[in-house]
Amino acid sequence: MNESLEVLRQAVEQQGQSAVAKTLGYSRSTISLVLAGKYPGRTDQVLARVNEELGKVACPYTGETIALTECMTISARKAPTHNRVKMAYWQACQQCKNCCKGD
Incomplete structure (x- = not known):
């Protein structure tokens, strides 16, 4: 799509x-x-x-403007328990006001 x-x-x-x-x-x-x-x-x-x-959203975790589709991808994925840096990012996503999990 x-x-x-x-x-x-x-x-x-x-x-x-x-x-x-x-x-x-x-x-x-x-x-x-x-x-x-x-x-x-x-x-x-x-x-x-x-x-x-x-098509863009301000990511408060990284301080960067990212594509909305990237935001959706990051926040909707499973918790990356194998990497603590990615896990911290994912956890921040779950609390973000821009959270766009694609529900």
Whole structure:
């Protein structure tokens, strides 16, 4: 699946379709059609806008801006009990306000 489309789905689940549409500068109908795979326009332009506006998150643990998909991957994985540094990172993820486990 396209990463941008997954970012869009996650944002809609968390914020609601109207809020995401407003953030992206598109109509609610456009967002709905893109998610349904029925948008007659240039989906690539909508998804490029998704990357610009929604594709990053500030990681308080590392102090860096990371891709939302990376955040989802790190926070949703199993606890890395084999490595204490990775375990500390994972534990911080579980308490993070940005935690996006992909539930």
